[in-house]
Amino acid sequence: xxxxxxxxxxxxxxxxxxxxxxxxxxxxxxxxxxxxxxxxxxxxxxxxxxxxxxxxxxxxxxxxxxxxxxxxxxxxxxxxxxxxxxxxxxxxxxxxxxxxxxxxxxxxxxxxxxxxxxxxxxxxxxxxxxxxxxxxxxxxxxxxxxxxxxxxxxxxxxxxxxxxxxxxxxxxxxxxxxxxxxxxxxxxxxxxxxxxxxxxxxxxxxxxxxxxxxxxxxxxxxxxxxxxxxxxxxxxxxxxxxxxxxxxxxxxxxxxxxxxxxxxxxxxxxxxxxxxxxxxxxxxxxxxxxxxxxxxxxxxxxxxxxxxxxxxxxxxxxxxxxxxxxxxxxxxxxxxxxxxxxxxxxxxxxxxx
Ligand SMILES: [Zn+2]
Numbered sequence: 395x396x397x398x399x400x401x402x403x404x405x406x407x408x409x410x411x412x413x414x415x416x417x418x419x420x421x422x423x424x425x426x427x428x429x430x431x432x433x434x435x436x437x438x439x440x441x442x443x444x445x446x447x448x449x450x451x452x453x454x455x456x457x458x459x460x461x462x463x464x465x466x467x468x469x470x471x472x473x474x475x476x477x478x479x480x481x482x483x484x485x486x487x488x489x490x491x492x493x494x495x496x497x498x499x500x501x502x503x504x505x506x507x508x509x510x511x512x513x514x515x516x517x518x519x520x521x522x523x524x525x526x527x528x529x530x531x532x533x534x535x536x537x538x539x540x541x542x543x544x545x546x547x548x549x550x551x552x553x554x555x556x557x558x559x560x561x562x563x564x565x566x567x568x569x570x571x572x573x574x575x576x577x578x579x580x581x582x583x584x585x586x587x588x589x590x591x592x593x594x595x596x597x598x599x600x601x602x603x604x605x606x607x608x609x610x611x612x613x614x615x616x617x618x619x620x621x622x623x624x625x626x627x628x629x630x631x632x633x634x635x636x637x638x639x640x641x642x643x644x645x646x647x648x649x650x651x652x653x654x655x656x657x658x659x660x661x662x663x664x665x666x667x668x669x670x671x672x673x674x675x676x677x678x679x680x681x682x683x684x685x686x687x688x689x690x691x692x693x694x695x696x697x698x699x700x701x702x703x704x705x706x707x708x709x710x711x712x713x714x715x716x717x718x719x720x721x722x723x724x725x726x727x728x729x730x731x732x733x734x735x736x737x738x739x740x741x742x743x744x745x746x747x
Contacts, residue, residue, distance in 0.1 A: 405720070408734060412724050417733050424736035426699025426743075427486040428477060429469075432713040433457070433495045436506035443563040446538050446570040449719045454509050456721040461513045463723060464491050467730060473516035474625050474665050478690045481705050493517040494693060494713065496629060496667055497532075498525050498610050503618050510623055519618060520629040520667035520693075523654035526612050528605040530632050533590040536604055537573055540597040541566050547573070551592045552585070579674075583634045612658040619659050627665035628652055628689075635675035636668060636683075644680060648687055664690045666709070671695030678747060684709040699732040701743040710746040 411417045434450040436457055464471070469489045472480070477492045479485075493510070495502050498521030510517050524530030541547060545561040547569055560569045577586050594601050610618065618624045630636065631651045636644035648666070656662045666684050668676035671694040684692040691708050698712030714729050728734055739745055 407737070408720070408725050408728055411728055411733055417728055417731060420733045420736070421731035424699075424732035424741075425489070426701050426732055428480070428490045428492070428700035429730065429732070430477070430492045430494055430693055430700065430711060430713040431460070432693075432695060432715045433493070433506070434497055435499045435501050436495075436509070437501050438505075442542075444538075444542055444566045444570075446541075446567065446574070447534060449717050451718040452716055452721055454505050456716075456726075457506065457509050458513070459723055460716060460726050461509070461515055463726060464730060465513075467727075469730070471515045473623075474518045474627070474691060476516075477700075478665075478708070481691075481700070481708060484702065484705065486702055494520060494627075494667065496520045496669075497522060497633070498615065498629070499608055500610050500614060503610055503614050507618065507621065507624075511621075514623070516623045516625070518625040518627050518665060519615075520627040520665070521610070521615055521655075522629040522631065522633045522669070523651045523658075524631045524633065525605060525609045525629075526615055526658070527654070528602040528609070528611070530605065531587050531590050531601055532605055532608065532633075533577055533586065534574065535608060536590055536594055536599060536601055537570065537577065539604060540593055540599055541569050541573070543599075544597060547593070548596055549573075549593070550596070551589050583638050587632075616659060619661075625665065626655065626659060626661075626663065627667060628655055628663035629667050630669050633669045635670050636680045637675050637677045641679060641683070645683060645687070648683065652687070662688075664688075666692040668692065668694050671713075678710075681707070681710040681746065696745050697735045697738055698743070698745055699735060703744050707744065707746045712745060 433452060436454055437451050439453050469491045472490045474492050477490060493515055498519055502519050522530055541560050547558040547560050549556045558569045559565045577589050581589055615626060619626050628651050630647040634647055652663055666689040676694050689709055691711060693711045693713050696712045704711060
């Protein structure tokens, strides 16, 4: 979903920052006044060898550790509505953190909720209505399932004919990387969905059943919405990279999602997360669109912390991703201090272009 980690040579840089003490020197310069954590799934550790989407999963134990360490660092967890109030009011005296989870996975209700309750942490789930309706193609998870269950992948799609070996774990990883690049970036937003449907048909995978097995339906979202700690935000109907669509299509994806949320949950969503959320998935046109459509805050996946300057960019907020491949306290501490984020951003505090 993001090449931030790869770009940075993550593990090497993070370990170097920690070991050399550079973190202690840089942290006072790189700490923001707030941060928005981003999670997707919260599940127990799995021991499958082929887990191309493991970066989207953290364990409940790691989540608990991050909560305790964040509080021990003097940072207060607040709801997204309170973060909005502080941003608008210019109240930056105390550092704050907002917890967010994207897409609307069932484990948010079954597992993460218990952790948030135990520690009284407010949180926001950005749910795609198409995922709740099981009409949206969770293509990255479908692709994982198809490759896991087949020793070769037969592609016969709009003139492309190829057989990709997927017998060994190494072959499965290589196949995933290639096909993820093809489907996720090589094809446009509509061809991408035709391609994964064609592959699912070939493999006999029921896409709607996959969605239902992994994500909350509206009953689940209603149960979550009834929790005092929870806020439900919007995430488009079909989980599309809105920047890769026409403005009319992007608007339609967002507006229909808001309407569906309102019809099912009785409340028009006030907060929004751009699907994928990187530079190629959401840009200035979309930041303006989210503001025009009435969202109080909208979050990207651009890495960074919240600074007072973000007051005038409320629909282009950066986040701090808790990546499942790096579930170490010292990495979380570096991210909390904003050090790797600042390095990545060249010490620019605003990244909204
Ligand atoms: Zn998402």
